[in-house]
Amino acid sequence: MEMSSKLLERAVAEISQLPGIGKRTALRLALHLLKQPKEQTEHLTEAILKMRDDIQFCRECHNISDVEVCEICSNHSRDKSIVCVVEDIRDVMAIENTGLFKGIYHVLGGKISPIDGIGPSQLNIPTLVEKVKNGTAKELIFALSSTMEGDTTNFYIYKQIKDCDVVLSAIARGISIGDELEFADEVTLGRSIIHRVPFENSLKNH
Amino acid sequence: MEMSSKLLERAVAEISQLPGIGKRTALRLALHLLKQPKEQTEHLTEAILKMRDDIQFCRECHNISDVEVCEICSNHSRDKSIVCVVEDIRDVMAIENTGLFKGIYHVLGGKISPIDGIGPSQLNIPTLVEKVKNGTAKELIFALSSTMEGDTTNFYIYKQIKDCDVVLSAIARGISIGDELEFADEVTLGRSIIHRVPFENSLKNH
Structure with a gap:
């Protein structure tokens, strides 16, 4: 896609490297940012850069966290x-x-x-x-x-x-609650019959 | 959507302000950037910021351009x-x-x-x-x-x-070249009959 501006072209090329975003969507996003106040672009890029630079992973469970040990791991x-x-x-x-x-x-x-x-x-x-x-x-x-x-x-x-x-x-793998049997895939349905549970158990947590 | 990191939460909130991008897609994009080398995020944010800051509009036609008068307008x-x-x-x-x-x-x-x-x-x-x-x-x-x-x-x-x-x-509005009449919408088809062109003209630029 040849554009009248190299600056725009480079921004579109970088944005379209993100997964699921093609050249056309990238161009739409870039034009959107150009129409919005400059502050929105600054907030966006600052938030992304700060996240990439300062993010930490919990020492215990490796989940994303802002502290050394995440809330879940430090919960007694x-x-x-x-x-x-x-x-x-x-x-x-x-x-x-x-x-x-x-x-x-x-x-x-x-x-x-x-x-x-x-x-x-x-x-x-x-x-x-x-x-x-x-x-x-x-x-x-x-x-x-x-x-x-x-x-x-x-x-x-x-x-x-x-x-x-x-x-x-x-x-446990099986048919989702609320799903119709006729639309379930065979592998899931087959397994859900083999791994059937006692009826009393199936009443729990409804 | 509550997350274990405020940094991630803020980045997701900013990304999901872009048109057509919801919270889930924004989270997917943020996690993608976290998995890639830091340089990719730096290149991305720098390209976007530079575009927003330095972009110019052609003095003549107002198209996006890197110079004062765009290539098309300065083409003799x-x-x-x-x-x-x-x-x-x-x-x-x-x-x-x-x-x-x-x-x-x-x-x-x-x-x-x-x-x-x-x-x-x-x-x-x-x-x-x-x-x-x-x-x-x-x-x-x-x-x-x-x-x-x-x-x-x-x-x-x-x-x-x-x-x-x-x-x-x-x-000109009308039926696209290669399109089937039966699938065309009525307004377009109606107009294409009213604004019909001489047969010889329709042979041009094929």
């Missing part, structure tokens, strides 16, 4: 022996929104994915294994998405701790 | 008596891509839209009227989108120059 009413293994902060926010989990989290920062060039060394796996080996964590709940990458990551961690004294579980 | 082979009236730089780029227009442009910078709080005073209309009154422009081609706002803007300009010695035209 949470059970530190139950650790939920998740990919990133979005999963933490989703589970926290349910209000049903009283343990703590361990944020891996991604999933093993050779295609994207992400190996185990880039993830926060050693500290998790350490928590299991020194006995702090008594139960791990795997809550990664059930994709090839998620399963690989779960299995990689499992191999390193399978001889330890730790309970391993994975979040 | 272009016919300065034919002026195409457009909304913004995207329209200029679209028409330039056809390679069929040899006149110059006049970028209004928007359309009259009371709902969005845009009145005639915010648009580059006086300089256009001046071009007509002093005889520089001998033909105006209205190329705004055919919405209520576009029509209002065209009519507002028309009222101010209707007594001047100037040819006024509007781009």
